[in-house]
Amino acid sequence: MKKILFVLAAVFISQTLAGAWPWDDYASLNLREAKESQKYGTTNRYFAATNQSTVSTVKVKDPNLIPFGNYKKIDDATFKAKISKDDVQYNKIKDNLRKNKVDDYNTQAYPKDFYKVYRIAERIIRANNLDYINWRIAIRKTTDGEFNAGSSNMNYIVIYTGLYDTLSDNEDAMALVIGHEMAHQLLGHGQRTAKILRNLNRQYDFATDTYANFDTAMRNAIANTKLQKMEYSADIEGAILAARAGYNLDSAKETLSFINTLPYVGTVTLSHPNPEKRLRNFEENRQYFVEEQWKLEGKYNIYNSDVLQCNKSSDRTSIIISRGSAKNQDSYYRPETVDEMLLRYAYKSYKNGDFEDAEKYFNKLLKKDGKNPILYLYLSYTYEYLYKQTGENKYLEEARAAARKGLLFAPDNKYLKEQSAVL
Numbered sequence: 001m002k003k004i005l006f007v008l009a010a011v012f013i014s015q016t017l018a019g020a021w022p023w024d025d026y027a028s029l030n031l032r033e034a035k036e037s038q039k040y041g042t043t044n045r046y047f048a049a050t051n052q053s054t055v056s057t058v059k060v061k062d063p064n065l066i067p068f069g070n071y072k073k074i075d076d077a078t079f080k081a082k083i084s085k086d087d088v089q090y091n092k093i094k095d096n097l098r099k100n101k102v103d104d105y106n107t108q109a110y111p112k113d114f115y116k117v118y119r120i121a122e123r124i125i126r127a128n129n130l131d132y133i134n135w136r137i138a139i140r141k142t143t144d145g146e147f148n149a150g151s152s153n154m155n156y157i158v159i160y161t162g163l164y165d166t167l168s169d170n171e172d173a174m175a176l177v178i179g180h181e182m183a184h185q186l187l188g189h190g191q192r193t194a195k196i197l198r199n200l201n202r203q204y205d206f207a208t209d210t211y212a213n214f215d216t217a218m219r220n221a222i223a224n225t226k227l228q229k230m231e232y233s234a235d236i237e238g239a240i241l242a243a244r245a246g247y248n249l250d251s252a253k254e255t256l257s258f259i260n261t262l263p264y265v266g267t268v269t270l271s272h273p274n275p276e277k278r279l280r281n282f283e284e285n286r287q288y289f290v291e292e293q294w295k296l297e298g299k300y301n302i303y304n305s306d307v308l309q310c311n312k313s314s315d316r317t318s319i320i321i322s323r324g325s326a327k328n329q330d331s332y333y334r335p336e337t338v339d340e341m342l343l344r345y346a347y348k349s350y351k352n353g354d355f356e357d358a359e360k361y362f363n364k365l366l367k368k369d370g371k372n373p374i375l376y377l378y379l380s381y382t383y384e385y386l387y388k389q390t391g392e393n394k395y396l397e398e399a400r401a402a403a404r405k406g407l408l409f410a411p412d413n414k415y416l417k418e419q420s421a422v423l
């Protein structure tokens with residue numbers, strides 16, 4: 001009897017592990033599997049974000065008094081002439097990379113792959129004034145096809161062949177990868193990570209009695225919540241760097257779409273956030289992007305800089321993109337300040353027709369800079385639209401008050417005068 005029970009149990013368990021209950025047929029099993037595939041199927045996950053709603057810009061008053069970026073418009077013909085001059089240089093560099101070869105392709109990428117990575121990175125570097133240092137970019141051969149990239153030491157970027165090959169026909173996506181890795185370095189994420197880890201170790205070493213349960217898993221969790229935030233911001237800053245270089249962010253998003261198909265486990269144990277959330281972070285922040293202005297700014301920066309030389313490095317697995325000719329320190333890239341970011345949020349919220357958000361952000365800025373007539377002008381516009389939307393008189397009064405305040409600081413401003421008259 002005992003033996004029979006055991007056999008029955010074994011049958012039951014093996015059937016369960018196989019996925020089908022003893023009384024089920026395989027048709028039912030596959031029906032259940034179909035349900036899982038809807039959730040995990042890579043096609044669905046790859047296209048998950050493409051259907052997300054994009055912002056519909058509404059027509060609002062905008063005398064273009066809030067500038068983003070420091071640039072003058074370069075007309076197409078002038079820009080084209082500059083690009084064809086640059087092309088002569090690029091062709092020389094291409095030849096040079098080809099000449100200078102080491103015939104061990106187990107350790108070294110092909111010259112054409114180096115050249116492709118160089119062109120994308122160089123465009124980002126010039127468009128964003130990042131040419132104060134030599135940048136190094138490696139292509140690392142991985143035999144398991146791992147989709148990844150990394151960065152360290154302020155100016156060193158590694159692209160794994162698994163990622164390179166997957167995105168090789170999508171330069172926009174590759175630009176987002178390179179931009180993301182540069183962003184980590186530009187925003188000081190290496191330094192911050194080192195500090196976070198050092199602090200956690202110190203607490204562990206010196207306060208063992210107090211933090212008896214402060215084990216490694218706990219420390220990992222604390223570190224990872226911070227590291228994950230840096231990933232979100234590197235995605236956004238990377239997108240901005242790529243946008244300035246004129247890359248198409250709709251197409252660049254493929255990088256994140258592909259990551260969304262990769263196996264992902266848990267949140268606490270990993271330094272990288274859930275890819276679905278990364279996609280949402282990307283979409284939500286794009287509402288506040290001023291892509292058109294950034295593109296013009298990048299064009300201006302490229303026009304005003306020369307081709308950066310490229311050579312194979314002494315380690316044979318990377319290239320060196322040489323620094324440009326020295327400029328004034330102030331003209332190099334700086335991360336956006338909180339106030340600059342707030343201004344962008346305020347302006348774009350207004351342009352997108354999110355007047356409540358616009359009101360919030362413009363008022364936040366006015367708390368810090370209460371004498372800025374342009375901020376009052378846009379705040380007055382914002383209140384005017386809120387009044388039109390809701391019919392509430394308080395908004396009309398606020399609109400009038402904002403215009404009046406603006407006129408205090410700029411009595412001759414024609415837009416403020418107009419706005420005052422309209423109200």
Ligand SMILES: [Zn+2]
Nearest residue numbers: 180184231234
């Ligand atoms: Zn990252």
